[in-house]
Amino acid sequence: MVRRVLALPAGRLAVGILSVIVLLAILGPTLAPHDPLGTSALTLAGPSWEHWLGTDYLGRDVFSRLLAGSRTSVLGSVEVALIALVVGVVPGILSVYFGQVFEWFTLRIADTLIALPFLIYAVAVTALLGNGIPQAMFTVGVLVSPLFYRVARASTLAVARSQYVEAALISGASIGWIARRHVWGKVLPPVAVALAQTIGIGFVVVSSLSFLGIGVQPPAPTWGGLLASDLGYLSYQPWAPAVPALLIMATVWGSNLLADAIRDVSGEAGRALLNSRRVRARRLDPAEPIPAGGVAP
Amino acid sequence: MAVSTADHAVVADPGAALAAARARRAAGRVLVTLARSVAIFVPVFLVATFLTFALRAISGLSPASIQLGESATPDAVARIEQQWGLDRPFLAQYWSWFTDILHGQLGASWSNGTNIAELISNGLAISLSVVTLALIIGVVFGFGLGTLAAVRRTTWIDRTITGFLTIFSVMPPFVVGIVLVTVFAVGLGWLPAAGYVPASVGTWPWFTHILLPALALSLDPMADVARQLRSGLIASYQENYVTGAIVRGLSPRRIFFRHVLRNGVGPALSVLGWRFPTLIGGSVVTEWIFGLQGFGRFANDSAQAGDVPAVQGVLVVSIVLVVTFNLIVNIVLGRVTPASQRGV
Numbered sequence: 031m032v033r034r035v036l037a038l039p040a041g042r043l044a045v046g047i048l049s050v051i052v053l054l055a056i057l058g059p060t061l062a063p064h065d066p067l068g069t070s071a072l073t074l075a076g077p078s079w080e081h082w083l084g085t086d087y088l089g090r091d092v093f094s095r096l097l098a099g100s101r102t103s104v105l106g107s108v109e110v111a112l113i114a115l116v117v118g119v120v121p122g123i124l125s126v127y128f129g130q131v132f133e134w135f136t137l138r139i140a141d142t143l144i145a146l147p148f149l150i151y152a153v154a155v156t157a158l159l160g161n162g163i164p165q166a167m168f169t170v171g172v173l174v175s176p177l178f179y180r181v182a183r184a185s186t187l188a189v190a191r192s193q194y195v196e197a198a199l200i201s202g203a204s205i206g207w208i209a210r211r212h213v214w215g216k217v218l219p220p221v222a223v224a225l226a227q228t229i230g231i232g233f234v235v236v237s238s239l240s241f242l243g244i245g246v247q248p249p250a251p252t253w254g255g256l257l258a259s260d261l262g263y264l265s266y267q268p269w270a271p272a273v274p275a276l277l278i279m280a281t282v283w284g285s286n287l288l289a290d291a292i293r294d295v296s297g298e299a300g301r302a303l304l305n306s307r308r309v310r311a312r313r314l315d316p317a318e319p320i321p322a323g324g325v326a327p
Numbered sequence: 328m329a330v331s332t333a334d335h336a337v338v339a340d341p342g343a344a345l346a347a348a349r350a351r352r353a354a355g356r357v358l359v360t361l362a363r364s365v366a367i368f369v370p371v372f373l374v375a376t377f378l379t380f381a382l383r384a385i386s387g388l389s390p391a392s393i394q395l396g397e398s399a400t401p402d403a404v405a406r407i408e409q410q411w412g413l414d415r416p417f418l419a420q421y422w423s424w425f426t427d428i429l430h431g432q433l434g435a436s437w438s439n440g441t442n443i444a445e446l447i448s449n450g451l452a453i454s455l456s457v458v459t460l461a462l463i464i465g466v467v468f469g470f471g472l473g474t475l476a477a478v479r480r481t482t483w484i485d486r487t488i489t490g491f492l493t494i495f496s497v498m499p500p501f502v503v504g505i506v507l508v509t510v511f512a513v514g515l516g517w518l519p520a521a522g523y524v525p526a527s528v529g530t531w532p533w534f535t536h537i538l539l540p541a542l543a544l545s546l547d548p549m550a551d552v553a554r555q556l557r558s559g560l561i562a563s564y565q566e567n568y569v570t571g572a573i574v575r576g577l578s579p580r581r582i583f584f585r586h587v588l589r590n591g592v593g594p595a596l597s598v599l600g601w602r603f604p605t606l607i608g609g610s611v612v613t614e615w616i617f618g619l620q621g622f623g624r625f626a627n628d629s630a631q632a633g634d635v636p637a638v639q640g641v642l643v644v645s646i647v648l649v650v651t652f653n654l655i656v657n658i659v660l661g662r663v664t665p666a667s668q669r670g671v
Contacts, residue, residue, distance in 0.1 A: 141367065142374040144601070145653070147645040149608030150626050154638045157630035158386040234499040238612050241501050242627060257505060261616065268509045275502045282497040 034295040041291035047284030051277075055104035058097035065094065084267065086259055096274060099251035103237060104281075106167060106245075110232030111225055113171025118178025119221060125179075126186045140176040148173055149238060156244050166245030170235050174228050181220045189216045219296030223289045230285035237278050253278055353662075360661035361654070368650045376428065379642045380421050383635045389413065411437075424639075433640035438632060443640040447622055451644065453523050454610050454621035456533075460541035461606060462548065466599065469552030473595065476553065477560035478583070488553070496550035500609040504543035504616040511539060521618030540613040547609070548602045555598045559591035566590070592663055600656035604649050 035041035077084050084092050125133045152170050159165040189195060189212055198208055239245045240254035253274045260270040389408055408414055427434065433443040476488040498506075512520035518535050526533040563569065564587055572582045611623035622641055629637035 138370045138374055142371045142378070145368075145371050145604060145646070145649050146375060146378075147604040147607040147642075147649060149605075149611050150623060150642065150645055151608075153611055153627050154630045154642060155382065157627075158382055158388060158633065158635065158638065160386075161631075230497075238499060238501055241612065242615060244627075244631075254501075257501065261505060261508070268513055271502075271505045271509065275505065278499065278502060279494075279497050282499070283493070286493075286497060 035288070035291050038291050038294060040287050041295070044284050044287035044291055047280055048288060051100070051104060051281050051284065054097065054100040056101075058100040061097055063094055064091035084270070086256075086263075086270075092256070092270070092273075095251040095256060096253070096277070099253050099256060100277075102163070102246065102250065103233070103240070103253045103278075106163065106236035106240075107229050107233035107281075109167040110171045110174065110236065111228040113168060114175040114178055114228050114232070115221070115225060117172055118175035119182040122179040122182030123186045123217070125183050126190050136179065140179045143173055143176045146173065149235065152235060152239060153242065153244055156239065161244060163245050166236070166239055170232060170239075174231055174235075177224050177228060178221065181224045182217060185217045185220050186213070189213050219292060223293045223296070226285050226289035226292060230282045230289070233278070233281050233285070356661060357658055360658050364654050364657040368654065372646060372650055375646045376425060376643060377421065379639050379646070380424055382639065382642075384417060386633075386635065388633050388635050428643055433643065434636045436629070436637050437634045438629075438637075443637050446625065446637065447640055447644055450620055450622035450625045452525075453537075453619050454607075454614070454623060456526070457537050457540045457544065457613065457619070457621065458606055458610060460537055461544035462599075462603075464541060464545040465548035465552060468545070469549040469595070470556060472549070473553035473556030474560065474588075476557045477564070477591075480557075480561055485557075489557075492550040492553050495546040496554075498546060499612075500543050500547065501612040501616060503546055504540065504613050507539045507543055508616065521616075523619050523621075540610075540617045540619065543613050543616070544606055544609050548599060548606060551598045551602055552595045556592065556595040559594045560587055561591075563587045563591035589663060593660060596656055596660050596663065600653045603652045603656075604645075607645050607648060 036045065086092055086095070121136045125136045151173060152166065155169040156162075156166040159169070192212075195208060195212055198212070203211075236245075237252070237254035237257075240252035241258045243255070243258065246252055246255060256274045257271050260267065260274075263270070389404065405414070413420070424434070431444065433447065435441065436443055436446065472488050472492065476485045479485050508520050511518045518539055520539075522536060524532040524536050566586075569582060569586055572586050607623075610621060611627055613619075614621040614624040615627065622644065626638060626641040629641070
């Protein structure tokens, strides 16, 4: 599947953007030329050779803060996606097999979590539970998990009630073989799409929270926190929010592109798409549906 | 038509009887939609309020720590907790809290004992005017752009619109908010950067103060509505009945409004219902940027102060808003696209 994603231009672009961001997160804190917390007398300076992106209101080097903050921001969104994956996929698959009571309860809980005004709950729960990064990630992860629940449930239902699985069972196939041969391949692509989407969503939420000063302790740099401190000094440095804002947008865009690319190449439709691309130099089909950005059923 | 007049030959005025029957059927359909939606939303409301109430027990916060500080004796803590009724069993507390909510009483704040319902209703006017304006902007422009892109599909207009919508959809509200402040308030000085003026002072000052926050919130629903509408309309343009209508020689305008729009609008409307919670949540951030004392700001402040009843009040109000909005969306959906009622 990785090779097929890379065959699409959009897939290559998405992987390119995301690997730059991941490199930033891994190497950023060690690459930072200055101490991200070290203040100096040079406040609100413009970009120079010494300070590539200028300094903030306390004279701290913005470029170093950006690099140092990348790890928290990126790790946060990955953690959110992984927590949501575990919290969502497991009940999603089990809801098909564990009987109607369990199914009814998990469905109602998933409905509720979708209906909750996300950011308000994230703010409230994180602040009440003690304003730390783990609390924030856990809360946000649980709040996004219905996406995984629905995706996993829908694809498991499709496989479990399909005739070829029945046929395989009748011909004496073992459960493990069916899981490897049929369930795995059917459940994995939608979950991968949801994972890429969730990384984007989680990234927005984590930066929103850090923008509000929730989930981080004040001097520690994050991309959202950088934007928040720029906001007070816009009349001196109107260009200051540009770089963190562009980085946040690029990350979200990269994960959305990746989600679309995985969706495009998975399944029969994806193989047909790739073949038609090879055959035709340019696309003539006028009605290629735009993949929905929000909830994938 | 001929058949139905023959059936009702006894009735003196077949036209009026037919209209009455049609109105009755429409009203019945709305009632059925309403009942079905209520059946979905009552459990949602119950579970959501339960989760909200459980927040206090999970957080382990107590009014004593706010009122007495860290160095309180266990006796004093116990006395205050008894005063607030926190020594009673969990389910008994939940029950009395829940019945209070049904009567519209959200309790008293831990930090100063004021009535939370009053505090929230002060902020709600601000938040609702911003959210409503954001919804109007999002729906109007989303429908306009989506329709334009679908009608002029695969031209440069379509590609430009789709490109801009992609950019809009990856911009979080707080990034949009900062860009808007930088450009329109600091750079050009056209609109105020922060603050709020009630509508009673004057409509124009009120509008200028809520325009930027509403714009910041509106891009997300706008992009979603436009994209869903575009693909919905394009899909219904390919249906056989549209080809049939073209062959019958109906005007493009009539085909669009009677055949395409009614059948293609469903996904766009339901995505609006999904997006509403995000909109309410986004008000926390925009109110922070634009210095509005709305209820998102109130949620943030009271959460950071550890004032649990105030937070619970805000959460309950937001749940009620979301549920009400989704009920409205469902009813509109049932009226516009009857096919969605049959689960097609």
